[in-house]
Amino acid sequence: EIVLTQSPGTLSLSPGERATLSCRASQSVSSSYLAWYQQKPGQAPSLLIYGASSRATGIPDRFSGSGSGTDFTLTISRLEPEDFAVYFCQQYGSSPLTFGGGTKVEIK
Amino acid sequence: QVQLQESGPGLVKPSQTLSLTCTVSGGSISSGTYYWTWIRQPAGKGLEWIGRIYANGNTLYNPSLKSRVIISVDTSNNQFSLKLSSVTAADTAVYYCAREGLMGTNWFAPWGQGLLVTVSS
Numbered sequence: 535e536i537v538l539t540q541s542p543g544t545l546s547l548s549p550g551e552r553a554t555l556s557c558r559a560s561q562s563v564s565s566s567y568l569a570w571y572q573q574k575p576g577q578a579p580s581l582l583i584y585g586a587s588s589r590a591t592g593i594p595d596r597f598s599g600s601g602s603g604t605d606f607t608l609t610i611s612r613l614e615p616e617d618f619a620v621y622f623c624q625q626y627g628s629s630p631l632t633f634g635g636g637t638k639v640e641i642k
Numbered sequence: 643q644v645q646l647q648e649s650g651p652g653l654v655k656p657s658q659t660l661s662l663t664c665t666v667s668g669g670s671i672s673s674g675t676y677y678w679t680w681i682r683q684p685a686g687k688g689l690e691w692i693g694r695i696y697a698n699g700n701t702l703y704n705p706s707l708k709s710r711v712i713i714s715v716d717t718s719n720n721q722f723s724l725k726l727s728s729v730t731a732a733d734t735a736v737y738y739c740a741r742e743g744l745m746g747t748n749w750f751a752p753w754g755q756g757l758l759v760t761v762s763s
Contacts, residue, residue: 535705569749578738578753579689590751622689626748630704633689 536561536625538634546642553610555637557623562603564627570599570608573620573636582621583608613639644669646739646754654733654761660726664739664754665719672697672717677742679750680713680724682735690735694742695722729761 537560547553557568566586571579581590583599586606596611610617618641623634650662664678671678680692693703695713703711712725726733736758740750 565746567746567748571750578740578756579750580753581749581751584747584749624689624749629702630706631691631748633691635688 535630536563536628536632538623538625538632540621540623540634540637542637543635544638544640546640547613548642549613549615551613553608553613553617553639555608555610555621555639557601557606557608557634559604559606559625563606563625566602566606567625567627568599568601568606569624569626570597571622571624572617573622575619579622610639615641644741644752646741646752648737648739648754648757650757650759652758652760654729654759655763656730656761657728660724660729660733660737660759660761662724662737662739662757662759663721664723665721666741667720669741670717671715671720671722674698675744677744677748678715678722679740679742681738681740681750681753682733683738683756684732684735692724692726692737731761733759734761735759 539558541556568586570583573579587599620636620638622636645667647665654660674697677694679694695701710727715722736756738756740753
């Protein structure tokens, strides 16, 4: 099983600032089969990024994903008020499909 | 657009079987173009993939739960279901159903709104 470790656990930033979230895998994720999700309180997660760097439909371009192998990054270039949420990474390169523990982006 | 909705009891007694159903609208399970998946999230914690089913009934389960899980599909009613046996308090979580892409596209979108299931006597 591939274990995904997300850091930091919590990121305290102000609107307009840049957020950089890390997702590290215990072994290489084949073909960059990595996705990112955003979850707001009381809601289901929603897909942001797939294939490590492709934005899902309707996702603004302030969200970008990068990385390969074992190290992946989600960057939010300028935080909007609606971006304060929890973010999860997920690998789909091998079974079982697994998620990271999440990074909470909170208002400073 | 495809929508998913979980249904079932919100309270299950320890040692009993948790049974949930996901109803899909706006798309057909029998089209065979996606997997249909269950995921859970204990309060304040991360996400755990439980398993998935294809339109023909083929399943794949998380080894951590495999001995207790059955996922089934009812294409005539466009639903799929989860049964988790011998539950304990550790199975208390929000349970989500979601659509999962096929090989190489196995991300989850969309998701149902989630259903909180509490295991307690």
